[in-house]
Amino acid sequence: MTFRPQDTAAGGNSALRLHFRRVSTTEYEAVPAVAAEARPRAGTVVMKFGGTSVGDPQKLKDVAARIVAARAEGTRVVAVLSAMGDTTDDLVRLAYEVSPQPKPRELDMLISVGERISAISLTGSQAGIVTDTVHGKAKIVDVRARRIHEALDQDKVVLVAGFQGVSTDLDITTLGRGGSDTTAVALAAALAASHCEIYTDVAGVFTADPRIVPGARKLHAVSYDEMLELSASGAKVLQLRSVEVARNYGVKLHVRSTFSDDDGTWVTEEDERMLEKAIISGVAHTFDEAVYRVQSVDRADLFAALAEAGVNVDTIIQTGDEIVFSAPLGDRGDAQTALDRASADCDYIEGLAKVSLIGAGMKSHPGIAARTFATLREISVEARFIVTSPIKISFFVERADAERTVLALHEAFELAAPGSERERVEQEHV
Numbered sequence: 001m002t003f004r005p006q007d008t009a010a011g012g013n014s015a016l017r018l019h020f021r022r023v024s025t026t027e028y029e030a031v032p033a034v035a036a037e038a039r040p041r042a043g044t045v046v047m048k049f050g051g052t053s054v055g056d057p058q059k060l061k062d063v064a065a066r067i068v069a070a071r072a073e074g075t076r077v078v079a080v081l082s083a084m085g086d087t088t089d090d091l092v093r094l095a096y097e098v099s100p101q102p103k104p105r106e107l108d109m110l111i112s113v114g115e116r117i118s119a120i121s122l123t124g125s126q127a128g129i130v131t132d133t134v135h136g137k138a139k140i141v142d143v144r145a146r147r148i149h150e151a152l153d154q155d156k157v158v159l160v161a162g163f164q165g166v167s168t169d170l171d172i173t174t175l176g177r178g179g180s181d182t183t184a185v186a187l188a189a190a191l192a193a194s195h196c197e198i199y200t201d202v203a204g205v206f207t208a209d210p211r212i213v214p215g216a217r218k219l220h221a222v223s224y225d226e227m228l229e230l231s232a233s234g235a236k237v238l239q240l241r242s243v244e245v246a247r248n249y250g251v252k253l254h255v256r257s258t259f260s261d262d263d264g265t266w267v268t269e270e271d272e273r274m275l276e277k278a279i280i281s282g283v284a285h286t287f288d289e290a291v292y293r294v295q296s297v298d299r300a301d302l303f304a305a306l307a308e309a310g311v312n313v314d315t316i317i318q319t320g321d322e323i324v325f326s327a328p329l330g331d332r333g334d335a336q337t338a339l340d341r342a343s344a345d346c347d348y349i350e351g352l353a354k355v356s357l358i359g360a361g362m363k364s365h366p367g368i369a370a371r372t373f374a375t376l377r378e379i380s381v382e383a384r385f386i387v388t389s390p391i392k393i394s395f396f397v398e399r400a401d402a403e404r405t406v407l408a409l410h411e412a413f414e415l416a417a418p419g420s421e422r423e424r425v426e427q428e429h430v
Contacts, residue, residue, distance in 0.1 A: 234286030
């Protein structure tokens with residue numbers, strides 16, 4: 001997907017215009033500059049709360065208290081709320097628990113489906129979130145923030161339903177899994193907010209999945225590029241697309257727990273002080289990628305067919321006439337359709353997991369690959385389909401070996417050691 005910037009829409013609206021065409025790519029997607037009207041507004045912050053943060057009336061009240069506290073400090077607040085958790089069968093009862101006398105307009109919005117359950121003020125379309133026409137995993141192409149600006153100028157707190165928008169064909173669309181993250185970051189860019197706070201049920205970004213590595217350590221800060229690689233490699237704390245938008249607009253992110261006042265993890269521009277001790281930021285893994293081995297097909301025809309089917313291709317390796325590529329398991333049906341259309345001779349390789357070692361410090365520190373593969377040799381794990389970038393080493397292993405591989409690499413690079421903590425630079429983040 002490629003984008004080209006456009007001029008601000010007439011009428012003085014703050015506009016974030018993203019025009020694109022779909023192509024198969026292993027690069028991260030570019031985003032244009034924010035339109036001129038998206039100039040800094042003093043003390044504006046966007047706060048996004050995940051579904052677990054608003055999973056019942058008490059949690060919703062706690063979120064409201066956090067928002068009110070931020071506003072009481074003089075901050076202009078836009079809050080993006082994900083859909084409610086699984087305990088909201090009776091929405092009318094919920095509405096009356098949140099407010100003894102809910103206004104009819106707000107009650108209607110709570111009763112409506114999907115993400116509007118959590119919205120007190122604006123749906124995605126009312127907030128100016130315009131998307132393409134791909135239902136189920138739409139991408140934001142425009143943010144028309146006039147209505148939000150007007151409300152903020154009237155000293156109001158603005159609550160926006162995440163995950164949704166309205167297409168250029170005027171249909172309601174959803175942004176796919178984790179789409180509320182992208183809603184929040186896109187709004188922060190359009191409003192030129194000081195930063196965007198992503199509240200979730202975890203304390204921040206960790207050096208590995210704590211469920212697999214009990215000694216995993218919360219990172220104080222990671223660079224945009226590191227977070228992009230972590231998200232693309234299986235870390236589920238932030239949607240990949242949201243990090244792309246943050247990097248290209250320079251939106252500082254603060255990933256933190258809804259249920260604690262402790263600092264979380266800052267995602268921001270790379271700072272040399274961040275890398276003085278921490279060469280590696282983390283080890284990520286995913287079981288959600290399918291691997292295909294393809295022969296007897298022209299590369300251009302193959303990837304054109306995959307692009308036309310909307311398949312997001314990740315790893316690509318070619319040896320002779322053989323092409324190996326990976327794509328999300330969720331795209332497997334579309335991938336098979338594309339392969340059939342391209343008349344490709346294809347084998348689906350089952351039972352693999354992808355493990356990735358990520359860190360901006362590896363750009364200037366030799367020996368990372370040597371230690372990585374020595375560690376795999378020690379635990380008798382074979383790495384397949386190895387790919388690298390300046391800040392990442394990725395490979396596939398048997399699914400049964402994935403967790404012990406993550407554990408071994410985490411230990412080999414001493415990621416749990418207190419001495420590997422990055423220097424704190426929070427005074428420059430806000």
